[in-house]
Amino acid sequence: MSDARKPYPARRSERSRHAILEAARALIGEVGYGKVSIEAIAARAGVGKQTIYRWWPSKGAVVFESILALSQDPQSEEIALPDTGDIEADLKLVMRATAAEFADPAFEAPIRALTSEIVNDPDLAAQYHERLAGPLEEAKKARLRAAQEAGQLAADADLDLVLDVLYSPLHRRWLYRSGPLTPEYADALVDVTLRAFRP
Amino acid sequence: MSDARKPYPARRSERSRHAILEAARALIGEVGYGKVSIEAIAARAGVGKQTIYRWWPSKGAVVFESILALSQDPQSEEIALPDTGDIEADLKLVMRATAAEFADPAFEAPIRALTSEIVNDPDLAAQYHERLAGPLEEAKKARLRAAQEAGQLAADADLDLVLDVLYSPLHRRWLYRSGPLTPEYADALVDVTLRAFRP
Amino acid sequence: MSDARKPYPARRSERSRHAILEAARALIGEVGYGKVSIEAIAARAGVGKQTIYRWWPSKGAVVFESILALSQDPQSEEIALPDTGDIEADLKLVMRATAAEFADPAFEAPIRALTSEIVNDPDLAAQYHERLAGPLEEAKKARLRAAQEAGQLAADADLDLVLDVLYSPLHRRWLYRSGPLTPEYADALVDVTLRAFRP
Amino acid sequence: MSDARKPYPARRSERSRHAILEAARALIGEVGYGKVSIEAIAARAGVGKQTIYRWWPSKGAVVFESILALSQDPQSEEIALPDTGDIEADLKLVMRATAAEFADPAFEAPIRALTSEIVNDPDLAAQYHERLAGPLEEAKKARLRAAQEAGQLAADADLDLVLDVLYSPLHRRWLYRSGPLTPEYADALVDVTLRAFRP
DNA sequence: ACTTAATCGAGACGGTACGTCAAGTCTTTTG
DNA sequence: CAAAAGACTTGACGTACCGTCTCGATTAAGT
Incomplete structure (x- = not known):
């Protein structure tokens, strides 16, 4: 049974999700966007690559969400x-x-x-x-x-x-x-x- | 870059230069910028990879020049x-x-x-x-x-x-x-x- | 092996056991031994992977038993x-x-x-x-x-x-x-x- | 240009060939055949994986040749x-x-x-x-x-x-x-x- | 015209990363 | 409490390209 189809978000690990976004954010700052690799994100987050591929379609999507998360937290609700x-x-x-x-x-x-x-x-x-x-x-x-x-x-x-x-x-x-x-x-x-x- | 101490432009092959830029341009149109590779450009241009690396520092530079060439030729001198x-x-x-x-x-x-x-x-x-x-x-x-x-x-x-x-x-x-x-x-x-x- | 301290055979599901061996046997015939995976056996048998790991130590053991079962049934008792x-x-x-x-x-x-x-x-x-x-x-x-x-x-x-x-x-x-x-x-x-x- | 087709044996690196067979032989002895991986052979031989895939079709073929080489050298010509x-x-x-x-x-x-x-x-x-x-x-x-x-x-x-x-x-x-x-x-x-x- | 040295096409090399597959473990829900 | 379902970490797979490094074979200068 491959991981390919319809992961069921209810079982998603919040711990992993957060670690991945945080690792992505940190790596962009350290090595620059172009040199960030999925493997490096996975390694830094202590997560299997598959866990990234299961929930995001591309490196761009991960990076995107990690920056969104960054921008949204502080201002929370009202701007x-x-x-x-x-x-x-x-x-x-x-x-x-x-x-x-x-x-x-x-x-x-x-x-x-x-x-x-x-x-x-x-x-x-x-x-x-x-x-x-x-x-x-x-x-x-x-x-x-x-x-x-x-x-x-x-x-x-x-x-x-x-x-x-x-x-x-x-x-x-x-x-x-x-x-x-x-x-x-x-x-x-x-x-x-x-x-x-x-x- | 081993070969590249001082590529001596006088001997540069105009035929190769042109074929490379043309191949780059064509590939961008066909597969999209992100998926263009130096190897593909070299193959399409019928050129050795080293010939590209000798004259350009990066994929970006080749692509950049290929597009510049494209934009400049028609309007020539005066705008x-x-x-x-x-x-x-x-x-x-x-x-x-x-x-x-x-x-x-x-x-x-x-x-x-x-x-x-x-x-x-x-x-x-x-x-x-x-x-x-x-x-x-x-x-x-x-x-x-x-x-x-x-x-x-x-x-x-x-x-x-x-x-x-x-x-x-x-x-x-x-x-x-x-x-x-x-x-x-x-x-x-x-x-x-x-x-x-x-x- | 977390689950498997002492799988308590009394509660073992005969239905699952049989489906697993049957699935293993079928898959060997279809894709060849080398390409049979535990995941495929589990999926085909409609069984969780853990149910296999609980009762067999390795793929080899499952395959082995599935073939044994195959060879024994027909000739039953006396040869x-x-x-x-x-x-x-x-x-x-x-x-x-x-x-x-x-x-x-x-x-x-x-x-x-x-x-x-x-x-x-x-x-x-x-x-x-x-x-x-x-x-x-x-x-x-x-x-x-x-x-x-x-x-x-x-x-x-x-x-x-x-x-x-x-x-x-x-x-x-x-x-x-x-x-x-x-x-x-x-x-x-x-x-x-x-x-x-x-x- | 992918590496996929017809490598041209004249340019083959004898150094790499030998290192790969030697690494394969050593690993079989150390971890057992089943646990030898192409990656481990490449790493041990100080060689890129592609160099193995370029010249051998499968792990089996590498291992096979490494054992053949082992058996043939000593007895050389005449048995x-x-x-x-x-x-x-x-x-x-x-x-x-x-x-x-x-x-x-x-x-x-x-x-x-x-x-x-x-x-x-x-x-x-x-x-x-x-x-x-x-x-x-x-x-x-x-x-x-x-x-x-x-x-x-x-x-x-x-x-x-x-x-x-x-x-x-x-x-x-x-x-x-x-x-x-x-x-x-x-x-x-x-x-x-x-x-x-x-x- | 004749060396001679750089460029050329070709492509093997050591590597990094890719995206996929499966292994075996762990957790949650269902019967 | 076993079983189904399936997400998780791990690690290997085989592929694609990277940028570097030989190889002959042109090729264009300077003698």
């Missing part, structure tokens, strides 16, 4: 952006923080790994959206909606588009290393965006 | 954007074309491959900038400068920032598959950008 | 060789039958499997002797004793030796495939043996 | 049995030596391993015949022919049959552990054989 009533100040705060995060090497490595996976795997891209990017975007849109109601943003602005204009340039600069992620750049993006969507 | 005098119409034309290009599967595969490499290798990112993205950006900035002179764009606008705002959202949508690349979206980006940077 | 009074005729009959049996592919596979086990496991060799070979030899020796009493065989002949000389060459030829198992060869062995041990 | 003119004395000498050899544990292990392989693989059986058993049998038959010419053996005796009767019982007793391999037993077999085939 909310600061709301002082001043949309410009609030956005600049958030954008500067985002820029700083991207510049932090400890943060970079796993996110680049994750991005590599997402670029080449539509399934993971969908999961990424649903589980990580989506909730975050909702939180941002909630803050923007408040700004609309306060008359600081055009009432008919497409909030998805606003977010695209606000974040994409920063993201692209980071991904392609096409320029420095300075606070000034963050501020400039906020200024441009508010100018484009002012009431 | 220029249309200039009808109407910046809005011209940009919409270009942006719609870009969106269509991204949506074309034959175009997608190699560019995603290239992007995978760039994300994880700063050297390749630099080369990409210098040899592909840079010249293109210059052409775009030339057109924007003409618009500034025609009073259609703020004279003090940072043209790099303008390009970021214009292209990044489209690019990001494509890379993360986070939304459809419609002509309407292309138009909306042009509208937003012109609104943000109007004189 | 006796033909006795027409003519030892030469009787032996030739038996030897030709034995040669034919060995040449039958359906018979071969399990016996070769059994032999593989026996060669490398002295315990199984002993069991084989006690449960299969021994009784058969007794029957043969009974017939030879009758021949001695009839003055057709030297009275002081060592009957074990007689059997060795009679059967071993045939057996070896089969095992090593070192020659054809013809009726003529069977006859020749009887002739040689009777000549060597004539009164 | 000849003693010939004092007294066939009985000569045969008893040889048979007692054979019995002693079988009883030696250092000799036993590899020969049992070899036998296991031969039983289940007709190809190996054929090779065994051609490269080991055949030449030996020729030497024995040469001695028996001399005895025929000296009038110590029936002139019309089938020498293959003589060898069968002489050796098979000893061999079988060893293989099945069905009795002790004493010098007396060896002598008895010579006596029986000579009686059966006396002129």
Whole structure:
């Protein structure tokens, strides 16, 4: 009887699951995503390779989930952006923080790994959206909606588009290393965006 | 690398060089970037493996160059954007074309491959900038400068920032598959950008 | 072996025991001894692996017992060789039958499997002797004793030796495939043996 | 390019070939045939697994050749049995030596391993015949022919049959552990054989 | 035109990792 | 409490490629 079909999750070992994700996370940090192997994850987690193959379809999926797990625990349930009533100040705060995060090497490595996976795997891209990017975007849109109601943003602005204009340039600069992620750049993006969507 | 103290380019076989790049390009299209191997490239090109290792440091470099070669040949020397005098119409034309290009599967595969490499290798990112993205950006900035002179764009606008705002959202949508690349979206980006940077 | 401190045979499921031996026998015929696995036996028998491990120490033991069971059932209790009074005729009959049996592919596979086990496991060799070979030899020796009493065989002949000389060459030829198992060869062995041990 | 097809023996590494056979031989002695793995042979020989798979089709073939190599080197070219003119004395000498050899544990292990392989693989059986058993049998038959010419053996005796009767019982007793391999037993077999085939 | 030295196609080599199979152990649920 | 079910760790399988290392056989310079 091969292990190939329909493992029955009720019997799944929580201990193993956790050890695998933790090992994956640690190895990405230590040797870089490209050099992480399933064998190394299994060895580090004290787990048989089959236990990985039983529950995940690919290295990408393990790595993906290990990073998701990493990102989700701390913020737990609720994500909310600061709301002082001043949309410009609030956005600049958030954008500067985002820029700083991207510049932090400890943060970079796993996110680049994750991005590599997402670029080449539509399934993971969908999961990424649903589980990580989506909730975050909702939180941002909630803050923007408040700004609309306060008359600081055009009432008919497409909030998805606003977010695209606000974040994409920063993201692209980071991904392609096409320029420095300075606070000034963050501020400039906020200024441009508010100018484009002012009431 | 034993053989490779100083590969002396004068003796390099142009026939082999070309066959290798061509084989790489073909294989990316057939099996996808992740599954292309040096051995397969060598076999397909009718070349010894050492001939590849002698001239390129990694699979990424071969693939990268094969795609660069692909992109450069047709447009040869000069790249220029249309200039009808109407910046809005011209940009919409270009942006719609870009969106269509991204949506074309034959175009997608190699560019995603290239992007995978760039994300994880700063050297390749630099080369990409210098040899592909840079010249293109210059052409775009030339057109924007003409618009500034025609009073259609703020004279003090940072043209790099303008390009970021214009292209990044489209690019990001494509890379993360986070939304459809419609002509309407292309138009909306042009509208937003012109609104943000109007004189 | 956790479960197996003292498997308490009183509660043993006869249904399972039989299904396991039957499954083992069937699989040997279908895929060959070398490719039979405990997992396959368990699956085919509709039995948990532990149920096999609880009652048998190794794959060899299961296979061995399944073949023993196969050989014993039909002949049940009593085995006796033909006795027409003519030892030469009787032996030739038996030897030709034995040669034919060995040449039958359906018979071969399990016996070769059994032999593989026996060669490398002295315990199984002993069991084989006690449960299969021994009784058969007794029957043969009974017939030879009758021949001695009839003055057709030297009275002081060592009957074990007689059997060795009679059967071993045939057996070896089969095992090593070192020659054809013809009726003529069977006859020749009887002739040689009777000549060597004539009164 | 996979390694799968037609390795070209001219480039074969003699160093590796020898190390592999030597490692196989050593491991059989240390852990027993059943527990020898290709991986262990490769590791012990300081060789990649593929180098084994490139030149041998199976574990059995490697083990087989390692034992053949072992048996062939010392006796090199010519094998000849003693010939004092007294066939009985000569045969008893040889048979007692054979019995002693079988009883030696250092000799036993590899020969049992070899036998296991031969039983289940007709190809190996054929090779065994051609490269080991055949030449030996020729030497024995040469001695028996001399005895025929000296009038110590029936002139019309089938020498293959003589060898069968002489050796098979000893061999079988060893293989099945069905009795002790004493010098007396060896002598008895010579006596029986000579009686059966006396002129 | 003639060496002569680097490049070439080919492919064997020592290795690492793959994804699969089965072994034997352990745990949970069912009868 | 035995048995079915099946997840677990372990370890070997046979394959795919890696990057290095010979091999002759071109091939293009510099004599």
